[in-house]
Amino acid sequence: MGVDVSVADLRKVYTSPPPMGAGASAAFFGGKAAGGKQKFQIVALNGVSLEIQGGEIFGLLGPNGAGKSTTIGILTTRVRPTSGSARIGAYDVWREQVEAKRLIGVVQQRPNLDFSLTGREILSFHGAYYGLTSAERSRRAAELLEKFKLTDRADDLARNYSGGMMQRLAIARAMMHDPQVLFLDEPSTGLDPQTRLLLWEIIREYNRSGKTILITTHNMEEADALCQRLAIIDHGHVIALGTPRELKASIPGGFLLRLRVSTGSPELIERLQQLPGVTEVNAKGNEIDIYADRGGQLIPAVVGAVSESAAELHDVHISEPSLENLFLHHTGRSLRQ
Amino acid sequence: MNWTTFLAMLARDAHVARRNLAALMTQTMLQPLLFTFVFGRIMISSGLMQSNYKGMLVPGIMGMSMVMTGIQAVSMPLIAEFQFTKEIEDRLLAPMRIEWLAVEKILAGMIQALVAGGVVMIAAWLVLGSGVGLTVRQPALFAAVVVLVALFSASGGLTLGCSVGQTQIGLMFSLVLAPMIFFGCVYYPWSALSHFPVIQTLVLVNPLVYASEGLRGTLAPQYQHMSLAVVVLALAVMDAVLIAAGLNRFNKKAVS
Numbered sequence: 001m002g003v004d005v006s007v008a009d010l011r012k013v014y015t016s017p018p019p020m021g022a023g024a025s026a027a028f029f030g031g032k033a034a035g036g037k038q039k040f041q042i043v044a045l046n047g048v049s050l051e052i053q054g055g056e057i058f059g060l061l062g063p064n065g066a067g068k069s070t071t072i073g074i075l076t077t078r079v080r081p082t083s084g085s086a087r088i089g090a091y092d093v094w095r096e097q098v099e100a101k102r103l104i105g106v107v108q109q110r111p112n113l114d115f116s117l118t119g120r121e122i123l124s125f126h127g128a129y130y131g132l133t134s135a136e137r138s139r140r141a142a143e144l145l146e147k148f149k150l151t152d153r154a155d156d157l158a159r160n161y162s163g164g165m166m167q168r169l170a171i172a173r174a175m176m177h178d179p180q181v182l183f184l185d186e187p188s189t190g191l192d193p194q195t196r197l198l199l200w201e202i203i204r205e206y207n208r209s210g211k212t213i214l215i216t217t218h219n220m221e222e223a224d225a226l227c228q229r230l231a232i233i234d235h236g237h238v239i240a241l242g243t244p245r246e247l248k249a250s251i252p253g254g255f256l257l258r259l260r261v262s263t264g265s266p267e268l269i270e271r272l273q274q275l276p277g278v279t280e281v282n283a284k285g286n287e288i289d290i291y292a293d294r295g296g297q298l299i300p301a302v303v304g305a306v307s308e309s310a311a312e313l314h315d316v317h318i319s320e321p322s323l324e325n326l327f328l329h330h331t332g333r334s335l336r337q
Numbered sequence: 338m339n340w341t342t343f344l345a346m347l348a349r350d351a352h353v354a355r356r357n358l359a360a361l362m363t364q365t366m367l368q369p370l371l372f373t374f375v376f377g378r379i380m381i382s383s384g385l386m387q388s389n390y391k392g393m394l395v396p397g398i399m400g401m402s403m404v405m406t407g408i409q410a411v412s413m414p415l416i417a418e419f420q421f422t423k424e425i426e427d428r429l430l431a432p433m434r435i436e437w438l439a440v441e442k443i444l445a446g447m448i449q450a451l452v453a454g455g456v457v458m459i460a461a462w463l464v465l466g467s468g469v470g471l472t473v474r475q476p477a478l479f480a481a482v483v484v485l486v487a488l489f490s491a492s493g494g495l496t497l498g499c500s501v502g503q504t505q506i507g508l509m510f511s512l513v514l515a516p517m518i519f520f521g522c523v524y525y526p527w528s529a530l531s532h533f534p535v536i537q538t539l540v541l542v543n544p545l546v547y548a549s550e551g552l553r554g555t556l557a558p559q560y561q562h563m564s565l566a567v568v569v570l571a572l573a574v575m576d577a578v579l580i581a582a583g584l585n586r587f588n589k590k591a592v593s
Binding site: 076 | 339341342345346348349352353356414421422423424426427428429430431432433434435592593
């Protein structure tokens with residue numbers, strides 16, 4: 001059985017600008033500090049609790065700055081939590097750092113390779129840090145280079161690699177010591193679609209050997225295709241948690257119709273609410289979101305309701321049940337905003 | 338303590354140093370040897386300097402080379418590795434307390450400083466030819482001074498490397514390193530500053546003063562030099578302060 005990962009009531013307040021990639025949602029400048037200077041404060045995590053079971057692929061989904069990277073940073077000893085606890089298996093990440101670090105492999109959002117070394121040396125020295133023997137290191141390095149299609153360039157300095165190659169090498173490096181828990185922070189950034197599929201397959205294969213995988217993404221497709229369970233986070237809070245299927249089923253109605261009309265009168269909203277299959281209508285000025293159990297079939301009725309209210313329909317967009325809609329439903333914002 | 342990881346990191350630094358050996362050697366040796374040639378040969382053979390200046394110069398040059406090499410060997414890679422590329426991350430994630438990575442950096446810097454000191458001393462001796470007049474009468478004391486100087490250079494490099502950003506490297510050279518060399522009693526003994534009492538007092542905060550005077554006192558005791566007890570004590574205190582400051586800065590820089 002794989003190694004569990006959990007965080008409980010995790011809070012992180014940055015008092016200096018956070019590291020690149022570590023998200024920052026709600027920035028505010030608090031009261032004056034003793035020196036009369038404005039105190040810099042960013043609340044990145046505001047009470048996040050998660051239980052990730054051993055052997056599952058768990059996704060953290062959210063827009064930039066939601067707190068995904070900070071969560072990963074705390075779980076991988078790189079960020080000190082302001083309060084709350086984080087555990088990898090039996091170990092408290094902050095108090096038993098070395099034991100926790102032995103169990104994990106980490107792929108950061110930006111390739112952070114050791115640029116003084118070649119691709120093969122990066123893997124080999126990484127293995128050496130974890131106490132692998134020389135023979136094991138050469139064998140595993142050769143295997144991983146082959147798997148990630150880097151064998152041809154293995155003996156070139158990593159600083160001369162392309163962005164995609166660096167990313168592949170960073171993932172290979174994280175797997176080099178065969179960690180029980182693999183953290184991937186936006187792993188498919190910078191990868192072409194083909195390589196992304198290769199990566200997904202490698203992640204699934206790694207998971208089949210009983211390893212726990214925690215992945216962050218703002219890509220719905222990736223979360224849907226890869227993750228067994230997902231937490232959607234925004235502004236440092238978990239706003240939804242479940243399997244992709246459960247989460248999608250929790251969207252009222254499932255389908256989302258976004259309308260743009262000339263005038264979004266209360267009368268029109270009422271008419272729309274009474275249409276068959278409609279579960280919820282949210283209006284913001286001239287933009288109206290209709291959650292319903294059907295998509296295209298609803299259009300004639302919508303058009304009828306709009307013209308009866310003496311308004312004009314400018315635009316209709318239908319989207320099928322998706323995590324994107326779920327995020328929109330919970331936050332009123334698109335993931336890409 | 339996880340020695341396997343520690344030694345692997347030391348091996349990594351050795352590997353990188355070997356790869357850059359030619360550049361490192363040039364960086365270490367060129368400037369000190371040019372100084373040695375100009376002051377020790379040209380100035381002396383033209384009669385502008387007395388010939389006994391040779392023995393005065395070599396310990397100073399050796400101290401300066403050790404200090405510059407140690408500081409640069411530790412600070413420059415750290416400055417680069419802590420930048421947005423975060424190259425150091427894989428070592429911070431290795432199964433070892435991160436303070437030991439800083440210790441490893443200090444040890445690697447000390448080794449480089451010691452090698453630089455030895456190489457430059459021998460090369461300077463060769464450049465100067467006969468009549469240098471160096472003798473080691475107290476090998477244990479000499480070794481202690483050399484180790485304390487190496488430790489100062491590497492821990493100073495750690496502190497600087499974790500305090501200076503990539504854009505401030507030029508400033509670090511002109512604001513910290515250049516005054517340190519010129520007021521470091523490299524080319525003259527501390528007693529030569531007696532006509533400038535304010536400067537003579539101010540330079541006492543400069544660790545290179547104790548490095549130069551200590552090496553002079555153990556390699557060429559025939560010249561005026563500071564009391565070696567003062568030198569050893571001052572270097573030990575400065576080493577301790579720089580190690581503490583360096584580890585503190587490193588921890589702050591490594592964990593957000």
